[in-house]
Amino acid sequence: MVAQRLRTVLRSLTAAAFALLLFLPAGPDTARAADSTAGAAAAPELLLGQSTRGAWDDFHTFGQNADGGSVYYELRAGDWVNPAHRAYATLLAEQGKTVQVGISWKDNPPGFEGGDENAKAARSRAVTAELAAGGHTASLDRLLAFTEAHPRARFKLRLDYEVSSFYHCTDAGCSSYKNAFNRLAGYLDSRSGAHNLEYVFHPVRGEFEAMYPGDAAVDWMGVSVFAHELCLPLYDRGPLYNGTPPQNYDVAAKQCRNAYIGTDAHGNPAAVWRNFDHDANVLKLLKFARDHGKPVVLSEAGLMNFTADGSSTDGLEQQAGDLWVKRLFSLMNYRGPIPNLPGTHDLSGVIRSVAYINLDFRYGWDGIDDGSFDFPPDTTWFVDGRLSRYGAAKASFCQGLAANGFTARCR
Template sequence: MPHPRPPRTAARLLAALALAVLAALPAGPATARADAGPRTPAAPRTATAAAPELLIGQSTRTAWDDFQSYGQDADGGSVYYELRRGDWVGDHHRDYATMLARQGRTVQVGISWKDNPPGFPGGDENAKAARSRAVTAEIAAGGHTAALDRLLAFADAHPAARFTLRLDYEVSSFHHCTDASCSSYKNAFARLAAHLDARSRAHNLEYVFHPVRGEFEAMYPGDAAVDWMGVSVFAHELCLPIHDRGYLYNGTPPQNYDIAASQCRNAYIGTDAHGNPAAVWRNFDHDGNVLKLVKFARDHAKPVVLSEAGLMNFTADGTATDGIEQVRAEQWVNRLFSLLDYRGPIPNLPGEHDLRGVIRSVVYIGLDFRHGWDGVDDGTFDFPPDTTWFVDGRLSRYGPARAAFCRGLAANGFTARCR
């Protein structure tokens, strides 16, 4: 079951109330208060010694049911909510969230505006990103908060559940920053967190900063606003080869691919034979930006959630589950758990780094991505059958990977277990 969340400090709640009062004032132009300051700093939340969480799926209970075929006692799941409509992305998201919340579990909610910005009439990706940046500044100035009323009422109606809210997901300067300092996103994050804190009766909300890998430091909203740092972990983040339509991105046929070349080769600051500082080359099993993000979270006393983790891009044939897919899936699982237990060098940084215990939550998506982002084979949407970007990512289909996943849960102290 979910772990009890530590109470917010009085200073943090008072700061949230103060910002809520500001948010209630007329906002003026969208940029009028884009530089509104974050909440008053409070003692940072630290990772606890409690068992790490396993959250299952995204969007529907399909992945939950698949995990239940071989496992039990997962802590919760993940869904999406859209700022544009002020509602869940679909009924299936709401229904899955309801199932989890009624059981008092953790519900990770991705609150999105970059994918479908409020007020965006349509156009190309650059126009959509420009509108997303404008919406970010509008949020920082106090706008769009009414769109969260439905979500807030839902959380209040389920006080025994715990809601970890990603204030947009895989955030980036391209979609969220109006200037080099990225004050727009930092202040938008703080504004939304303050608004929700001030109006929450159940006080069961926590806030996740989930950036793209390379921009976590430049976009960080600050210790007072952030409860968790999130990161996505698919193939590249674990230095595994990425396939599409039977070929790797560099055009190499899979049968001719050297697995050693799939690892990330980076330099880190070690010592030479005489003990002097020197650049040392090493093949890593984890992307350097992911390791640096986890270190950054540790340095700021924030736990990390792997907000999206799943099997994608790993097969030479989008319909197969019996060849190279078995090997890739097992490698992915082993590297996932080795990230949770990482102690070693980090590219371009001196020394050794102990990152064990910083990652406190894993969202394993576990869907058949060939049938779309919801993984439901209902005939409404499928990815093209010849693509191998989107594949069957259910561990129930890969015996060695499933066994490795079960061992990883037990070895890392998860409450979730395999049957």
């Protein structure tokens, strides 16, 4: 109990330091003040991949000093999703790097014996309630042993990922997930002597406010950034747009089209239409995180099948991939209106960590060309996201790292 209270105090201090980092004016004195209060938060992190060391190895053919990576752990098995995930986590942890771990139950809920997606979601919701009641803690023992064995590493634990009411809420107020998040964080804190655990609330874009577990347990807010989040179309046996053109999507410009609350020629409040490079829900999530003093991690970020028509077999998105990279880094520095909200908003500095999935998705989620699983060439995920394969996109990524103060850089 004492450890949990101490953790709550430290979390409050971290949030206060982050808020100070955001709101202090720029300048040399600011840098010293930020460093003294927020420490390593002054430099954003680059995490690589979502499964295997292939993402790490590819980046380091042209880059250096990445901060860590991302892997998955399954509640049902009480173990890493597969040995490759554990091996990558070990590689990172032994270097004292950051390891983002997606603790999953919605994709393969404990006790689920088969059925359609509705049946799986129903079981996932039940598991969420069981977690809130203190169940399934033994499934975390292997993960806790791992984090204890690597005290120099930092672990960002996503208490499930891309959480949503469909998979996690048993009531309108979503007390099931909120209580599960807080119960899990409390349990892990009570068992961790290394104190190297941080907790990530990673919702789907539109449900962040309704499902928020509260400031006390949340260290980071997470969000996925693929196609729609950056207002880019994607190809999945035909083009898919972010909304219905032309009302909500400008096909030619590849931008979202939304109204925000501005002023008319007389200075009166009025709806103003404009094009956006970033999805409204993502901008609102960043504002919500800023208002709560929480840094944001782009927990999953990667290229998709933006333009291909199935005729190409290289899986490369040269032109759209470069645009995606530029919009990714422009999101880190966003200043401007937010759809359906008044005023302008400075969201620069809210994103403090980026997990780029630097893998070849033509060969499945782990990007391994072993013949076990390939995505069909005309579907969304048919894309080679390895930066080493790109010219302009890689150059823009390297420029973005340098311009935004990442420790990771290109050689």
